[in-house]
Amino acid sequence: MTERRRSKRGLVLAGTALAMAVAVAVAIAGIGGAWAFATPVLSGLPKGPVLAQAIERGRLIVGVRRYPRPAPPEAPTPPEPDGFDATLARQLAASLGVPLELVGLDPAAQEAALSEGRVDLLVTGVPAQSAHGIAAAPGSYDVGRGLLVALRRGKVQDEAALRGALVCVGEGSGYAGAVSQRYGAQPRSYPSSVHAASAFMAGECAALAEDGEVLDRLMQNEEWRFYQPLASGLRPSSDAAIRLPEGDAVSRDYLAAALRRWRADGTLDKARGARAGNLQFEITLLKDGLVCHS
Template identity: 75%
Template sequence: MAVPALATPLNQLPKGPVLARAIARGELVVGVRRYPRPAPPGSPTPPEPDAFDATLARELAASLGVKAVLVGLAPNERDEALRDGRVDLLVAGVPTQGQGARTDEGGAGIDAAPGSYDTGRGQVVALRRGRVQDEEALRGASVCVGEGSGYAGAVALRYGAQPRNYPSAVHAASAFMAGECAALAEDAQVLERLMGNEEWRFYKPVAQDLRAPADAAVRLAAGDTASRDYIAAALRRWRADGTLAQARGARAGNLQFEITLLKDGLVCHS
């Protein structure tokens, strides 16, 4: 299928102060999610950048002809890092304040480029013989979700469920398998792969076709319209040229591998 052409090539679009400074220094500094990968008990690994966030960060940097510098940030560090100039952009999923409703703002002094950098559909799974057997039973039920996931807002708004945030999708799956939540909400592409694993035969889908009520937006300092519009155009290309589909497939494969490690005795360290 032919890829729709962008109205104006990216390299011909104007860049505002944020992106102009990145070009001048030769690097785009991007704040991303981070989490430790599964490791043996008592041997935690240091947190590493989220691979999906990192892929988009590198694509944006490459479009500017500069290298990407990734800065892993905890949720409570991100807005401040953007406001004080430690990072040029934030690529970190759905902001916590945006998980309950659609929003174009990431907080005071912070703007968001229009559009979402992740466009998947979600699914909810639960124990085959657990108390959650259908959508109606999700009301008031605890649902494990990874930090920055738009499905937290989806299960709360659509079903009246109680989302519980964990540092990553892997941590959320680990908590669900340990019985900390009645259900798990994640991208359908990820869960469909996991459901093919022998150890997931005890679970079943109870809700389908979840749509995040807020965008996984690229955020930047407010007031830079040219940079915001450039990023919006870059996101349109990210979605249209197959790069997003490839990144989503890679994410599903990585998560399947990391979650499968849990059955081998590895654990998720905080």
Template identity: 30%
Template sequence: MLHRNTNSGLKLNPFSGPLKILMAVVGLSLAGHGPALSEPVNVATQGGSVVAGSALSSEAVTLGMPYVVPPHVPGSKVRTPEGLAPLLAERLQKQMPLQAVAVPVEEKQAAEQSTHARLDALLLPLSDAEARQQAGTVIPTGYRAGIMAIMRTDTDIRQWDDLRGRTVCLAEGSGLAGQMEARYGAIEKVFRAPADALLDLRIGGCDAAVHDSTMLQALLQFPEWQKFSASLPIQQERDLAFIIPEHAAALAGVLQEQVRQWQDNGVLASLTKQAAQDIAFEVYMDQEVPDCH
């Protein structure tokens, strides 16, 4: 029996003013390859940069993320977000005043905002090459994920190119909307959250569901997901990392210590397992028709 963790609802609010970004990050939605990041590294400016405000002051720290979960609407279904970034931001918010800011994922959008933008830090998936292009300190959280597709075990989809003309379910927070169509000619169905997309897979509404690979691997540990355990090879793995500008040494030190505590206490693995369990529970509660046979 699945049990819901009622403490996992995200309460971050989107930034109400202009986006505070002075950085063009190419392919934030998990595009690109690179080996795992291992240690925090100080890197020189190469292209983009991040300009910080008054980190650790009485004002909230502004944290840029590719996707900010909208505030929960009373009466609506609780939904677990895609990936670990929103959950880590929620934990961080308990340690300091924090304002989550949605960062444009397209280089052109970022460049348009760059002339009047400011951030205290970013939390983004990065390859090693992308990490070296950042100004300031890059602190890997230890969470590594790519994109992964799962399907019914009796599928005839064997490789990514087989998605052409097939229906693929995605979640808003994945940042993959438009990519599956552009790369493979797939027909996309974009849902608010992973549970909604995965539910559609279970009831036959799509041929495959593409999500955060680490979360999907944890989800497939549950017996009720074995019939949907066919998968395509993981692509575009990246490390989730904080990016802090060079002059925000105080904030960099705080985040380095926080990440160290998360790693020492097994927080990343615990949050991943709990997120998978919560998503499985959300699907279980909403499924009103039996699995296709």
């Protein structure tokens, strides 16, 4: 391939990546805005010190997961907040009547950011381990049933063969603990579900564990014809809970009430559906030569 062709291909891929990023950002913004009006009124419930401070400050600061989106190998993009986390954080801010400030955090920095007061709350999926001084609002915001998929002609052809096998999962996934406890598999965590899918397709793991809605959509794509469902109905072993500093039971109860209402009115289902669509779009881009930079 000539240098001119390489340059032209790089520009095309870069343009594709930019268009993808804009499309996803617009979609997420639109979703958040539409749901803000549909969120049940929670303003009548009492707020503890954490939420009261956010209201007095005039903005809610929420720590979320972040990851770089698929991009050309020669033009990596910086990590951006996870869209699913951002949508839920936006709902919380809307319920308090204040603007939202998102802080994208790597796993190692999440607990410190909360403990040191740099964020009010964490919406980062299931923590790798519980930390002293951090509480969790009762209830999970990621309540889908998981699915395991594997290569059709690979070494793992049944659930029994999962013992000791590597299973790709995204950061904060509740399925990491589930595959370990239920099948004796070894979960391998990646910066996002997109990274986990990319690693699985590259042969780094024997199986991929993800929300069934996401994988059902992917299995309809031509490039996924080489994979097959291995086990379904996988339930997260731990809750993807909203975390806050210990000692504020009133704010914790407010957050728990918000989760209950969003589960009842379909807000969480809509958020999961939007996440499935965004992930399908991002993972599909991998076949166009874009890669997941770590």
